[in-house]
Amino acid sequence: MSREFEILPLGSTIGILGGGQLGRMLAMAAARLGLKTHIYSPNALCPAADVANYISVGEYEDTNAIIDFAKACDVITYEFENVPAVTAKTAASEAPLRPNARALDVAQDRLTEKSFLRAQAGVEVAGFEDIDNEFALKRALKRLGYPAVLKTRRFGYDGKGQIIIRKDSEVKAAWNSLGKQDLIVEAFIPFVREVSVIAARGMDGTCRAYPLTENTHQNHILHTSIAPAPRDNGKAQEIAFKILKKLDYIGVMGVEFFELQDGSLIVNEIAPRVHNSGHWTQDGGCVDQFEQHIRAVAGWPLGDTTPAHTVTMTNLIGDDILDWPKIAIEANARLHIYGKKDIRPGRKMGHVNRMTRN
Structure with a gap:
């Protein structure tokens, strides 16, 4: 049987890219099931290090370290979505990666994510536009209306990397604040x-x-x-x-x-x-x-x-x-x-x- 479809026996090792609290709680769950965990993290003192069986300390861009880590694991997973795609793909060359690298590619970029959800998964999302200059932002706001939310396409979480624009006079300041990055603007949803x-x-x-x-x-x-x-x-x-x-x-x-x-x-x-x-x-x-x-x-x-x-x-x-x-x-x-x-x-x-x- 290919390792890609192998059911892991007791005592197998699950590699986890990332050592934060989610990795910690995954390691604790694995231990209850008689499985071992191997954490890869840049931080030797990460929360997961206290409870995992093994830890490899290295940067996510260190290809050789990632390969050595993956070879020591029976399957690889990840605890946060900003693991560099190249890191995940490198790990996947040595052990099965679950979830797959495509899920990371989709979730890491808001434009890719929204496009996938609407066009391929066929689910409803807020109206959105790709933004690469201030004129494009003004044009998009004419279509989407106010208020709207200007967001960085990557690395945003817990409200970081986003600004609500409520009127024309706020456009320039929003662009000046975030405009050096790849951006997306989304219609504001009046949710209950x-x-x-x-x-x-x-x-x-x-x-x-x-x-x-x-x-x-x-x-x-x-x-x-x-x-x-x-x-x-x-x-x-x-x-x-x-x-x-x-x-x-x-x-x-x-x-x-x-x-x-x-x-x-x-x-x-x-x-x-x-x-x-x-x-x-x-x-x-x-x-x-x-x-x-x-x-x-x-x-x-x-x-x-x-x-x-x-x-x-x-x-x-x-x-x-x-x-x-x-x-x-x-x-x-x-x-x-x-x-x-x-x-x-x-x-x-x-x-x-x-x-x-x-």
Whole structure:
């Protein structure tokens, strides 16, 4: 059997590109299943280093180091979507890469992502235009109208690399702020709530999804997620399955949506990895997203996605982590701390899941 379709036996090693909190929680899930993990990270003191079996320290651009790392693994995955595409492809030359490199190519560039979602996956997204000069921006705004959101095409997260433009007089300042990078402008969506769904596809093509999650952001950073969310008609899961199948995806994916007044959904973005809004699954009474991802990339059967509890997940950001002693004595609260050494404003230090029985 080709390694590309091999079902991993107990004791196999899963390589993870990236050593942040998602890599940490993936490693912990793998250990429960009798699988080993090997982290590749530029930072020897990354959160995942505390719990993984092995760690290779090196830059993502170091081809020889990536090859040596991949040769020591039975399968490779990644914990964040900004792993350089060439890094992922180099690793894939030595071991199966799940999810595939195409998922990274699509998710790393907002223009590529929006074009794929609309033209190939056939799902609704906000109106958008590619922008390469100030005149193109003004022309696009005439079509899209105000307000609109000017964004960098790459490396934007938690509100970074984007500016809302509300009127003509704000165009020049927005362009001067971001105009030295590849840009996209998107129509502003008058949503009534932000929701997401965590979905998985196995090596055999089986798809499973968790219930809808309702999300609240503060300062562009996810603050709370509640799941199962009220008013879940299953449409988000259907859309996620279309995307997974079109990408021939193996693993867990987070899909974020804007819900409109009439209940319709517009895809905001996809994340080809386990996702912050899926952390509630760790204490929902079902197979959590981290185990689900490990199961998928190992070629194992996918697990149950039906929760026994309603969970409110709250991110512990910056100094929020200092409240851990108070949280630790709460009934029905479960702390998850990432082991990061330095507390900084806006930095995700951990999260807490608070449960109520369904």
